[in-house]
Amino acid sequence: MITFLSGGTGTPKLLRGAIRVMDRHEIAVVVNTAEDIWISGNHISPDLDTVMYLCAGVLNTDTWWGMRDDTFVTHDDLQRLGIDEFIAIGDRDRAVHIARGELLRDGMRLTNVTKALCDRFGVRETVLPMTDTEVTTQVVTDLGPIHFQEYWVRGKGTLGIREVVRTFAEPPVAPEEVLQAIEGSDAVVIGPSNPITSILPILECEGIREVLAEKSVIAVSPFIGDAPVSGPAAALMRARGFAPSSQGTADCYGDLVDLFIQDIRDPVRVKEAVRYDTLMTDEEKSIALAEEVLRRTGEF
Numbered sequence: 001m002i003t004f005l006s007g008g009t010g011t012p013k014l015l016r017g018a019i020r021v022m023d024r025h026e027i028a029v030v031v032n033t034a035e036d037i038w039i040s041g042n043h044i045s046p047d048l049d050t051v052m053y054l055c056a057g058v059l060n061t062d063t064w065w066g067m068r069d070d071t072f073v074t075h076d077d078l079q080r081l082g083i084d085e086f087i088a089i090g091d092r093d094r095a096v097h098i099a100r101g102e103l104l105r106d107g108m109r110l111t112n113v114t115k116a117l118c119d120r121f122g123v124r125e126t127v128l129p130m131t132d133t134e135v136t137t138q139v140v141t142d143l144g145p146i147h148f149q150e151y152w153v154r155g156k157g158t159l160g161i162r163e164v165v166r167t168f169a170e171p172p173v174a175p176e177e178v179l180q181a182i183e184g185s186d187a188v189v190i191g192p193s194n195p196i197t198s199i200l201p202i203l204e205c206e207g208i209r210e211v212l213a214e215k216s217v218i219a220v221s222p223f224i225g226d227a228p229v230s231g232p233a234a235a236l237m238r239a240r241g242f243a244p245s246s247q248g249t250a251d252c253y254g255d256l257v258d259l260f261i262q263d264i265r266d267p268v269r270v271k272e273a274v275r276y277d278t279l280m281t282d283e284e285k286s287i288a289l290a291e292e293v294l295r296r297t298g299e300f
């Protein structure tokens, strides 16, 4: 068993390869939920949705969110009715959010809701939310604190960031299922996700660091030079006091990581890191990197 720690773009690209070269029942994915948001009474979990849709074979891999060939009839009608949801939610995607919201309101834990939805989609991998309670990444801007989705989707990442904070009613705790998955794994892979908004929220869940400390951990950098392959990671890294680079990523994860992987093109030199082509521009490249990463996990 290999456990991946995942956000909603970089690590799913690596998973796209892993599911082609591994026994799919031997894959567990612990997914960031700090970008979750309730919209129109429904529960959106962007990273869980992306991982679940990928494993179900229905993900729109042009955007890495939402379902392939989805329609937007409800979204368009809502806009005509004066409801600006600010995130374009497809009709089939929305059905998942409605179902998740209903099950959560019925009192089901997010872990069990995720399992129920994954079962319906025929997902063979074990997909686990990092925690069962609500925790939110907020970006403190000149306008005050706003939800990360508001910053990135509505504001298009243009506002200056003073600070990145996590808000919650109770400190997030890793569910037993997450701890067991990690404990039962031969190795853990931190994929090339945003360190600040995708990976740190997972590492901040009570119990995670302790089980990870006992495991061999491989991390893949999402940076090449001083820029991430995509997204707002650079500004967020700076706001948390890390250099926006592979070195900053390595510093951010610290001694949790046993093997650090950076891109062959990366001009930044991270001590003792190994290098591969990490740009997963198509499925073949995802498979090639997944094979290398898995080969490395066999070396521990």
Ligand code: GDP
Residues within 6 Å of the ligand: 006, 007, 008, 009, 010, 011, 012, 013, 047, 192, 193, 194, 195, 197, 198, 220, 221, 222, 223, 227, 228, 229, 230, 231, 232, 233, 263, 278, 279, 280, 281
């Ligand atoms: P989010 O939840 O949508 O922010 O997605 P993630 O946190 O999982 O991934 C975002 C990160 O993925 C960004 O910082 C990108 O630099 C990184 N990324 C995206 N595609 C690639 C790729 O092909 N290779 C590498 N190395 N990083 C990538």
